[in-house]
Amino acid sequence: MNDASGESINRESSEPVYAQLVRILRQQVTDGVLRPGDQLPSEAQLCRRYGVSPMTVRRVVNILADQGVVVGEQGRGIFIRAVELGDASFQLxxxxxxxxxxxxxxxxxxxxxxxxxxxxxxxxxxxxxxxxxxxxxxxxxxxxxxxxxxxxxxxxxxxxxxxxxxxxxxxxxxxxxxxxxxxxxxxxxxxxxxxxxxxxxxxxxxxxxxxxxxxxxxxxxxxxxxxxxxxxxxxGDRLRFGSRVGLGHEHPLDPT
Amino acid sequence: MNDASGESINRESSEPVYAQLVRILRQQVTDGVLRPGDQLPSEAQLCRRYGVSPMTVRRVVNILADQGVVVGEQGRGIFIRAVELGDASFQLxxxxxxxxxxxxxxxxxxxxxxxxxxxxxxxxxxxxxxxxxxxxxxxxxxxxxxxxxxxxxxxxxxxxxxxxxxxxxxxxxxxxxxxxxxxxxxxxxxxxxxxxxxxxxxxxxxxxxxxxxxxxxxxxxxxxxxxxxxxxxxxGDRLRFGSRVGLGHEHPLDPT
DNA sequence: CATATCGGCTTCCATAGGGAAGCTATAGTG
DNA sequence: CACTATAGCTTCCCTATGGAAGCCGATATG
CATH class of the missing domain: 3.40.1410.10 (Chorismate lyase-like)
Known part of the structure; x- marks a missing residue:
């Protein structure tokens, strides 16, 4: 409540807590609140800020990491990754x-x-x-x-x-x-x-x-x-493969 | 020990337990011990069999699931997925x-x-x-x-x-x-x-x-x-994108 | 015999807590 | 001043436990 930094977790929602947090953090990146190179709040801070357990935060970070949104460096912090051309992948x-x-x-x-x-x-x-x-x-x-x-x-x-x-x-x-x-x-x-x-x-x-x-x-x-x-x-003129990099769109690996 | 079903977890290894279990289960798929459609041992069974905690097994299952190796059905079980052509993706x-x-x-x-x-x-x-x-x-x-x-x-x-x-x-x-x-x-x-x-x-x-x-x-x-x-x-004759589906090779999303 | 209920299994979610390994800045020592 | 040790932060791993929701077959009931 005293925290004006955007959305918070809805305990009643059918959407799992971890999924909500993933969505919220991704949103902050697309909104430009968090930019490439920026450091995420530490896991402990995220726990307090959103009132979830450390394991849940850990899971969220893992998901974001293998979605390529963030990269964690042991002992230093978690940082927003910059978009790279090589991130693109074309799904058959x-x-x-x-x-x-x-x-x-x-x-x-x-x-x-x-x-x-x-x-x-x-x-x-x-x-x-x-x-x-x-x-x-x-x-x-x-x-x-x-x-x-x-x-x-x-x-x-x-x-x-x-x-x-x-x-x-x-x-x-x-x-x-x-x-x-x-x-x-x-x-x-x-x-x-x-x-x-x-x-x-x-x-x-x-x-x-x-x-x-x-x-x-x-x-x-x-x-x-x-x-x-x-x-x-x-x-060639009837088939084209499309792909997207960065955020501002749904991630191809997202569930549902 | 009384369990002859292949590898077990090495507690001393620097490789994390969850990673070892992922590797072991993937190996069982590539070896043909587990085939498409087969049901994995239940999470509880995996816990006992490998002596790890439920949360760790859960994590392993999650990883295998979004690697496309298995698919879980709530209330029924976890099943080995069949290889599909559409799984292929070409990384830029x-x-x-x-x-x-x-x-x-x-x-x-x-x-x-x-x-x-x-x-x-x-x-x-x-x-x-x-x-x-x-x-x-x-x-x-x-x-x-x-x-x-x-x-x-x-x-x-x-x-x-x-x-x-x-x-x-x-x-x-x-x-x-x-x-x-x-x-x-x-x-x-x-x-x-x-x-x-x-x-x-x-x-x-x-x-x-x-x-x-x-x-x-x-x-x-x-x-x-x-x-x-x-x-x-x-x-066209100097550039070709390659991709692989199924196992029998390292997964592109694997760490390290 | 047909139908409904229930108990035991399953996957899945979330919590609390403890500990290892790594980085960094500060305080203390020569 | 230069250098080292340390304390406090970080990510990362693992355990133990409890509970929700879904599937399925056995058991009881009409």
Missing amino acids: QRLQDLVGGDEPATVRLLQASIAAADATTAAKLQLRVGERVIYMRRLVESEAGPVCYHVEYLVYDPARPVVEAEIATTSLQGLFGGHGQALIKHGELNIEAVLLNDEETRLLQAVAPAAGLRIEHLFYAYDERPMSWGWFLCR | QRLQDLVGGDEPATVRLLQASIAAADATTAAKLQLRVGERVIYMRRLVESEAGPVCYHVEYLVYDPARPVVEAEIATTSLQGLFGGHGQALIKHGELNIEAVLLNDEETRLLQAVAPAAGLRIEHLFYAYDERPMSWGWFLCR
Whole structure:
């Protein structure tokens, strides 16, 4: 009450105390009350000021720290971090949102066949040239036209027959969600800009020469053997990844 | 001791208990002991099993949860999450690392002059057409040749004269780190694939037609007014962003 | 048999308190 | 004056405990 420094904790709210405090402190940063380089009140002071326990304050500081808002230096204090260009990160999730946003995009299966691995594919999937792979091509279409062209090579394993559902996947959710039956242990992604070749240009109904975003993916099964290699090819003018740094907006890692 | 289920907590280690437990549980996931959909032992069980306090277990679970390894459902349990394509995120930090990795890239200032804002620039910077802006062009070069072309428009504010240091920035660190003197409140980033125009092709010593990655940035000052607009243009074949999903590797958010 | 209640489990939140390690400025010593 | 020791602050870690809210199955009741 004698403290005119803004909001205080509402004990009745359904919002947890720690979340409230995170919000309050973030707000002070966006309002410019706290600026990069400034020192936060010490944890003990925050306890008194907001009437919460040390553990709660500790938790709040931890959250703010790995949100990149503050940085703590043992024995010195907690300081507001300056915004850096390198903080930006692009979530692949956005691709799903973007395309699935207005009108849920449909996925059309262009081809699904069994082929022999060529040199490149064999190298990626750690097979010998000529071994059998499942070759699939899909086209993601929104109402505005084709957006994304997806090529994928799957290791053909008679012991683990590829389920129909896998091939017939016709939703982006299917492509993004559990690939197969959650057989994937981990994956490596690469993103780069490329020139579309003739076929790609035609499929995406672009005008040559056209640039595209190529998102390559390589997934490994639980036995650490490559399982799927492929890439998404998106028209440069129809797909854009956005990101934000600093505050003045909701943090991507925020809950709810 | 009677518990053969792997590692236990080392009380003497300098590694904090919570960090050890995080590591142990992650390891169990990568080893396949715990698989997507599996339920973790309850928090109480984890306490007994590893001889740590409930609060510590709670903290561990929180960390794993926002690392995306597990997901907790109130009243039911904590479950291992399946790897999803959408989990991938590309850190702009990598650009800095990539170029600054082997041989630190140099930044050459091609131009720095005062110009009148055209329609596009004025719109971005919320100025009127014709108002003065600082126009800068930089070329980032590694020993392998030009990598990145940077164009930037700064609002010309006589009250806040642009420091020499700002213009003379010749290191990537300078470009990425504190832009100016940490005047930036927040920024918006966009990444897309584009065709290089003639000048860009020439500067980057590419062969037309060539594709490039365009990273556009728009920075706001603390008064919420745009302050800087520009973009990085990188040769598609010289820059690639990598990312990983799932385990079997160190998590990007891990400390130290 | 169908339905409702309850008890035991779960995740989650918050508190109070104690202690280790690190920084800094001050007081004391040569 | 130069240098050292110390006291008081800081972040950071961990424990022990209690309670809220949600899920689920067993038990009792119509």
